[in-house]
Amino acid sequence: MTLPLAAYRHDHDHDGHDHDHDHDARGGRLVQIEQDIMAKNQRYADANRRYFAAHGIFVVNLMSSPGAGxxxxxxxxxxxxxxxxxxAVIEGDQQTGLDAARIAATGVPAFQINTGKACHLDAHAIGHALDHLPALDGGILFIENVGNLVCPAGFDLGEAHKVVILSITEGEDKPLKYPDMFHAxxxxxxxxxDLLPYIxxxxxxxxxxxxQVNPQIEIQAVSGxxxxxxxxxxxxxxxxRLAM
Structure with a gap:
């Protein structure tokens, strides 16, 4: 989450009139709100993780920009x-149930979460989605996050691993432009x-x-x-899954 420009302190002199617009106080409130949001999400994520561990469910949080495949x-x-x-699969999109329908067509259970204006899934929504899926003891749960290389990186959902998908059509510099995602x-x-000969x-x-961003990251090449x-x-x- 990025603070708005109003949170940036400037107490310089305008035509001799020294003022700071109370930006310190406003910025402090915004920081506190952000901290509260993240702490609340972490509590839900920790509860999800305990549930997954108790049931031997291996959970993968798939993240990418829109259109990465x-x-x-x-x-x-x-x-x-x-x-x-x-x-099973939990699908995250701002609108529509198109992706959940594609998964369901394979015969695999899928539940769609529409986030509206929100640019990421959160742990509370994942916990509720579990109520709509069958038992997965000893299985694998995929969470397909909202297409975004910024916000989803900062929100723990209780997953075992975050996986970032980089399409070769996006350019090789994305890890440097969006380091938080690739570091997470x-x-x-x-x-x-399959497009390498043409791109x-x-x-x-x-x-x-x-x-450079994440020396420990594993890397695989795939044609989806x-x-x-x-x-x-x-x-x-x-x-x-076997390590659960």
Missing amino acids: KTTLLVRTVEALRDRVPV ADLMILNKT EFDPEAAVSYAR LHGDGLDSFLAWLEAG
């Missing part, structure tokens, strides 16, 4: 998993690799930039459309 990759992933383990993620998926994109630079590289992602998911 999250849902297409997710459809392929749940189709590969649905006959192996319990799996444990795995970066370079998606739409000016430097995969080595993208990897280098991501590791064709399934190339999907086996590595499935193996990563299975290892995480």
Whole structure:
């Protein structure tokens, strides 16, 4: 969350009239509100995490900018998993239930959360969504967050891992432009690799930039459309599930 410009203190002199517009007080209130929001969210996230741990549910929070191919990759992933383990999806969008419908068409349970003007999912909404999904003991829950490379990075949902999907159509510099997102993620998926012959994109630079921001980040290359590289992602998911 970014403070508005009004929170920026300026107590300089305008034509000899020294004033500070009470910006310190307003800024202080805004900071306190932000802290309260984050603390409340963390309490819900901690409760979610306890629930997931008690039921052996491996939870992945998928994040990206709009159009990076999250849902297409997710459809392929749940189709590969649905006959192996319990799996379900929570979909986050500002409006429509289109993505949840795409998931449901695979036969996998899906629940849509529409955030309205909010640019991210929060832990309280995830807790309520669980009431609308079947038991997932020993399974995998995917949370497809709202398409945004800023806000979702700061909100813990109780997940085991944050995964950021970077489409090669977005350019290799996104980890440097949106460092909080790539610093928060444990795995970066370079998606739409089938377009590499047609797009000016430097995969080595993208990897280098991501590791400048987060030296520990794992990186996989996948074509969500064709399934190339999907086996590595499935193996990563299975290892995480078995570690619960």
